[in-house]
Amino acid sequence: MDSAMTAPDRSGSSDASANTATRAAGIDVSKASLEIVVLCRDADHKDTDRSVSRSIPNTEEEFDKLREWIDREVEVDLERVHVCLEASGGYERPVARYLHEQNVTVSVVNPRRTSAYADSRLNRSKTDPVDARLLARFCQREEPSSWQPSSSEQKGLKDMTRGLQSLKKERDRLKNQIDRSSNPTVTSSLQSVLESVNEQIDQLEKAIDEHVQSCQTLARKRELLETIPGIGSTSAALVLAELGDSERFESARQAAAYAGLTPAHHESGSSVHRKPRLSKIGSSRLRKALYFPAISALRCNAAIKAFGDRLAERGKAKMVIIGAAMRKLLHICYGVLKNQAPFDASLHPGT
Template identity: 45%
Template structure:
């Protein structure tokens, strides 16, 4: 930027996962103002400009015009400890996915390559174990994360693995004023489509939020419906009112995130008697 005679810029870029986060952090560390934009919002803005082509040059121009017209808020990266935790958690998930793929290959592999796959599986198991230990050590060495992990794990349905991943996304709970903001961050708020008195489409998840966080909550919500007293009663009421299973599960994911918000925000362990009114 300094080569162009500009000391500081406001950079607008779409949230695109790890690659976008790395660029955002580099720009922030270099002293620039960064605005991380929801791709859906930028897409709708481009439509309003009647943009006919989609090239890198056109996309860059759309982002620039969005920044001027909408004045998006400045983004701040998570603290270094949370950045590293998120990187470790993502790496662990990638290795676990690779291991599952190799395990599936082993089931149908020719005898001549089974030894190779088994050696790779043994290596992956070693790396996965080492990463899990590194994540635990990293959390233990932080002044705030261990207590937050303990609070999260008081919630039935949230175990060690889930608490690690949740901490990498929502440990800065102070950035959210309300539980609904956190649910929106995960794309778990309902999306209604109504027009006049005749158009009444089914309510669906907005999914305008962090897909990784939604994916994380899927199986814990299924477990919480069975073992968490609040979620169990909550799901039962929805069933009696005729709600379909997918809607119940989505609502349970949202409610579980609301409970996590309450526990972290209040700095108090899970208490079904206190939270019963919100179920």
């Protein structure tokens, strides 16, 4: 499905400047379609109103047409195009991966960032073309960091662990229904479904283990994580799936920020002094993966236990201590993976 294209206005610019200009592009992603807007940015970095736009179906068969359209209409090498997309529940991944393979710089950004940017520009309309143009402007102004696709092994692990989490959520829901049910017929039916779900959980856990063992890199990383008291086989697989490649983070704090485990402070002047809280702006799945391991580590990991005891002595609430333990545990996971060395308790004396 092709929509009408807006021809670029090249008045006042030479062919040479058009060829040397860089282009920022925004793609508004939905399940069915992609709305693309490409802006110009001249060498002096001054904004212009020139743009081209197009809408195509969000299918892999149409991605080649997108590349051909950029070549034909935008008149710039693909290496000079920077495309910005919002994280859209996975619908953005196929086109992001395709464009990355075509040597296009791709950024996949948190929708909260672009929403705040829209508010700062006092946007009054919200349509697919408007959103795509906003993403292009955001890309042009902010130059967000580039996105790197996961390896096929990493993607497979993430898909399986997320499937496992969904099954476990369904198992808990069925258990709650069974506990509330007073009808023997309903209870029997629910028990039958629960048994089936438990079988699927066992099969998927076995498949995850086989998948990790089949990949030398993943197997080594899981082995390293399992040296940390509190981290078991299943938790290690979840952390690996959601954290991804530790090399993409410059520090443990950056990894903690990715998980939304860094403290958010609320202070202003002399009257506003709220207690710090976890920011929770980040991967909720990674936080969930660390919750029960942190509780376990507060009992069996001497480094984290000492850390938790010190917070308790200062009168910190239970959930504050658990949140701090989750952050500390992620710091340790990052260090183990970054240094490719097993957990060494001597590096965390009385932490």
